[in-house]
Amino acid sequence: MTRVARQVKALTFDVFGTVVDWRGSIIAEGRKLGRRKRIAADWAGPVTTADWAAVADAWRAGYRPAMDRVRRGELPWTNIDGLHRRILDELLTRFRIEGLTEAEKTYFNRAWHRLAPWKDSVAGLKRLKKKYVIATLSNGNVALLTNMAKHAGLPWDCVLSAELFGHYKPDPEAYLGAARLLGLEPGEVMMVAAHKDDLDAAARTGLRTALVRRPMEFGAKQDVPPEARFDFNAKDFVDLARQLGC
Amino acid sequence: MTRVARQVKALTFDVFGTVVDWRGSIIAEGRKLGRRKRIAADWAGPVTTADWAAVADAWRAGYRPAMDRVRRGELPWTNIDGLHRRILDELLTRFRIEGLTEAEKTYFNRAWHRLAPWKDSVAGLKRLKKKYVIATLSNGNVALLTNMAKHAGLPWDCVLSAELFGHYKPDPEAYLGAARLLGLEPGEVMMVAAHKDDLDAAARTGLRTALVRRPMEFGAKQDVPPEARFDFNAKDFVDLARQLGC
Numbered sequence: 001m002t003r004v005a006r007q008v009k010a011l012t013f014d015v016f017g018t019v020v021d022w023r024g025s026i027i028a029e030g031r032k033l034g035r036r037k038r039i040a041a042d043w044a045g046p047v048t049t050a051d052w053a054a055v056a057d058a059w060r061a062g063y064r065p066a067m068d069r070v071r072r073g074e075l076p077w078t079n080i081d082g083l084h085r086r087i088l089d090e091l092l093t094r095f096r097i098e099g100l101t102e103a104e105k106t107y108f109n110r111a112w113h114r115l116a117p118w119k120d121s122v123a124g125l126k127r128l129k130k131k132y133v134i135a136t137l138s139n140g141n142v143a144l145l146t147n148m149a150k151h152a153g154l155p156w157d158c159v160l161s162a163e164l165f166g167h168y169k170p171d172p173e174a175y176l177g178a179a180r181l182l183g184l185e186p187g188e189v190m191m192v193a194a195h196k197d198d199l200d201a202a203a204r205t206g207l208r209t210a211l212v213r214r215p216m217e218f219g220a221k222q223d224v225p226p227e228a229r230f231d232f233n234a235k236d237f238v239d240l241a242r243q244l245g246c
Numbered sequence: 247m248t249r250v251a252r253q254v255k256a257l258t259f260d261v262f263g264t265v266v267d268w269r270g271s272i273i274a275e276g277r278k279l280g281r282r283k284r285i286a287a288d289w290a291g292p293v294t295t296a297d298w299a300a301v302a303d304a305w306r307a308g309y310r311p312a313m314d315r316v317r318r319g320e321l322p323w324t325n326i327d328g329l330h331r332r333i334l335d336e337l338l339t340r341f342r343i344e345g346l347t348e349a350e351k352t353y354f355n356r357a358w359h360r361l362a363p364w365k366d367s368v369a370g371l372k373r374l375k376k377k378y379v380i381a382t383l384s385n386g387n388v389a390l391l392t393n394m395a396k397h398a399g400l401p402w403d404c405v406l407s408a409e410l411f412g413h414y415k416p417d418p419e420a421y422l423g424a425a426r427l428l429g430l431e432p433g434e435v436m437m438v439a440a441h442k443d444d445l446d447a448a449a450r451t452g453l454r455t456a457l458v459r460r461p462m463e464f465g466a467k468q469d470v471p472p473e474a475r476f477d478f479n480a481k482d483f484v485d486l487a488r489q490l491g492c
Contacts, residue, residue, distance in 0.1 A: 141429070142427040
């Protein structure tokens with residue numbers, strides 16, 4: 001086991017894309033909604049997987065600019081449920097998805113509370129949890145992360161969220177706030193994420209870093225090469241557990 | 247099942263005394279420390295259980311006044327680890343406990359991270375978790391609650407603490423903050439506690455209430471009569487699970 005693996009006491013996890021497959025899950029929820037509501041009327045043909053993939057991708061693509069508006073102070077603090085709903089309302093118009101009741105919109109918006117884990121996530125987290133405190137550190141709000149954990153069986157020791165700090169990642173307050181709440185020095189915390197910008201921001205605040213490759217996050221397989229600047233590079237959570245001696 | 251049991255979505259738990267036996271645990275940690283360090287020299291005789299019970303009781307008795315100083319603004323926000331340490335330092339002088347290194351003091355102060363659950367706590371929480379979101383709502387800090395859960399096997403969905411709100415219970419901000427973070431209306435959250443003042447404060451903010459009787463919290467058995475003003479009165483967590491149809 002490396003020196004870093006011994007110094008680290010807690011692992012904080014990015015969630016969307018790293019722990020759960022947001023894209024596949026949103027597509028599946030969209031298809032269910034489409035079948036139930038026969039949402040094909042305003043489309044060129046029957047609702048296909050590809051259509052809902054476009055919705056999922058557009059929903060996710062709206063997320064970073066919406067957060068950036070909060071980060072720049074153009075919007076007051078709005079949690080991810082609120083940002084997702086703002087984006088959804090635009091998408092319903094853009095994709096001409098009509099006839100949804102308010103309750104159905106609310107339910108669809110909460111699809112983000114029901115995302116499915118990658119197939120190694122639960123097994124890997126259970127191994128990592130034996131040795132480390134494992135916590136979320138997501139831009140998702142606490143309720144979203146809590147409901148998702150219950151739905152997906154994610155065995156977090158603690159649910160930490162940008163919402164607790166009033167700062168979205170990659171603001172340094174989010175990473176430093178997590179270390180503070182865990183009662184640890186930044187160097188005793190390791191950020192685990194599939195996204196290099198998240199890890200680079202964590203490293204700038206003194207956290208350790210582990211890249212977990214999720215080549216299918218955006219649909220078509222993408223190559224995510226390992227990077228020597230991260231403390232660990234792993235192909236999934238089970239591989240990370242192995243590398244950390246769990 | 248009652249109407250209240252159906253409306254409630256999440257249970258928030260007081261921890262010290264309600265979930266864990268702080269007194270028995272601190273006495274046991276004190277005795278271990280005493281044996282290891284032969285802390286008897288400055289006492290009238292060998293260290294007895296009764297001596298460490300006096301330390302435990304004095305430690306706990308110092309907690310409410312210390313929090314009240316924070317609540318009145320006489321002290322800046324200080325988490326429970328910090329308040330426990332302030333009190334411990336006074337007690338080491340008062341009880342003439344000498345010869346502890348800084349590392350030993352830190353370790354003893356963190357005895358509050360290692361408190362043992364009442365014997366029904368884990369089994370009851372596992373049952374309650376099947377149907378409800380279960381979260382702490384304690385004045386203990388996040389790190390303390392997270393470490394305690396790991397040590398004692400408490401299966402929380404989410405760790406909520408006064409620390410997240412900058413307000414100790416019974417300030418209303420703590421109860422309302424918990425409901426907000428859980429994405430619920432106050433009436434969808436039920437506070438579970440062994441202490442009537444905690445439940446009364448929760449009820450004033452609109453939360454539902456369940457009294458769990460812990461007659462041994464303070465050592466000699468105390469009668470804790472049920473009160474009709476609470477939504478539920480239970481003799482332990484397993485009884486509460488039964489009453490809630492879990």
